[in-house]
Amino acid sequence: MTRVAAIDCGTNTIRLLVAQAWRDDLGRVRLEPLRRRSQIVRLGQGVDRTGRLDPQALERTLAAVADYAEDCRELGVPEGPGARRFVATSATRDAGNRDDFTAGVAHLVGVEPQVVSGQEEARLSFVGSLLGDGGAGGPDSADTGADAGAGATERLVVDLGGGSTELVLGDREPRSAVSLDTGSVRVTERFLAGGTGPQALACARGEVRALLDQAAEVVDLAAPARLVGLAGTVATVTAHALGLEHFDPAAIDGAELGVEAVLASCEAIMASTPQERQTWGYLAPGRRDVIAAGALVWAEVVGRVTQETTAAGRPLETVTTSLHDILDGIALSLVPPAAPSRECTASGCREPGSLEEQP
Known part of the structure; x- marks a missing residue:
């Protein structure tokens, strides 16, 4: 069993997951979260x-990052890249002075941050999403214990971030993926900083x-x-569609909503006023101006x-x-x-890594 710390630094939010990780008897990865934290810092401002x-x-x-490094020390996460991984995405990819950031992270966390490509971001998002429904499986995949062979269907996983949006198609493995330079912060700064008037919305949609x-x-x-949606925007739209009073992970995670309900909530959010958004208990203050x-x-x-x-x-009817x-x-x-596993032939078995006897 290994104690690990994962840090994801996007355009709007930086998040931490400390977890116990191990492989079960079938070789499947299991995660037991010990602490999750999220802060809206708007790195991509x-x-x-x-x-x-x-x-x-x-x-x-x-x-x-300093707070998260303290969490790692408090929870006994070993130092070094074997137990800690810091991934930076869209904003850091696009920044000419990103070395200033990566040097600071390395000093605080003790590992070099990885500024990943859009393709790697997409792959990691897809793999992580499989934990939500047991749809993984196989010796090198995450799985919640469901029968991996039952009801397997191809899914499109969409990770909608602040600066980029990844679309990944696959079943238990990604088959194709693309990263788009669009997201809540980028679209706000380009088109909606002055409000959500008809012309601004039309330009953004275009x-x-x-x-x-x-x-x-x-x-x-x-x-x-x-269709599986990830990240803060999708969670907020889901909370709105469900009529929640506050952010309720148990109600949001795995929620299946009709397409029309999702689109109606999106339109209502776009038409909302800043004053209305202040009353939504499920919407973090740092997300109000970009939602x-x-x-x-x-x-x-x-x-x-x-x-x-x-x-x-084959019309899509629901969104997860x-x-x-x-x-x-x-x-x-x-x-x-x-x-x-051990390699066996008609002449017998040998352990992995062992050498065949010479004749």
């Missing part, structure tokens, strides 16, 4: 415009639709039997997949929300690979 991390954003984020046209050249948007943009992106993704699957004769995402994928990546 202004990066889309300037190409650089803002000094105040750096200060906020490194303060959060850009997202053009990006989805590009995505469709890589990922078959007509293929999925399931309209996030809802717009999610509405466009859900609408496009519904359109494509309907044209293919998962609170298991890239953070879980990072934690899973810290578990060593399963040892190979």
Whole structure:
């Protein structure tokens, strides 16, 4: 059993997961969360415009990193890359001064942060999402104990972040993936900083639709039997659709909502006023100014997949929300690979790594 710490630093939020990780008798990875934390620090503030991390954003984020490093010490997470992994995504990828950030992280956490590509971000998100329903399986996958062979269906996993959105198609393994430069913070700064008027919304929709046209050249948007949404925007839309009074992980994780209910909540969020958003107990203050943009992106993704699957004769009817995402994928990546099984032939068996006797 290994104690691991995963840190995911995106454009808007930085999150920590400390967990016990091990492989069961079938070689499947298990995670027992010990602590989850999330802080909205807006590391990507202004990066889309300037190409650089803002000094105040750096200060906020490194303060959060220091808190998380203390959590690791308190919970006894071993030092070094075997037990700790720090992944930075869209904002850090795009920043010309990202070395200032990565040096600070390395000093505080004791491991070099990994500025991952959009493809690796997509893969980690897909793997993490499988923890939500037992849909993984196999010796090197996460699994909750469900029969991996029962009811396996291809899913499109969408990780909607602040600066990028990843779309990953697959069953128990990713088959194709694409990372788009769109998300709640990026769309807000480009189009909706002055409000959600009709012209601003139309311009934002136009850009997202053009990006989805590009995505469709890589990922078959007509293929999925399931659409699974990850991250804060999707969770907020789900809470709104469910009529929650506060953020309730038990109600949100695994929620299956009809397509029309999801689209209606997205439209209501885009039409809401700042005063209304202040009354929503499930919406974190640091997300209030970007949630309209996030809802717009999610509405466009859900609408496009519904359109494509309907044209293919298999209309999407529901949308699933998962609170298991890239953070879980990072934690899973810290578990060593399963040892190979003994090799047996007609002449007998030998242990992995042993040498055949010479004749």
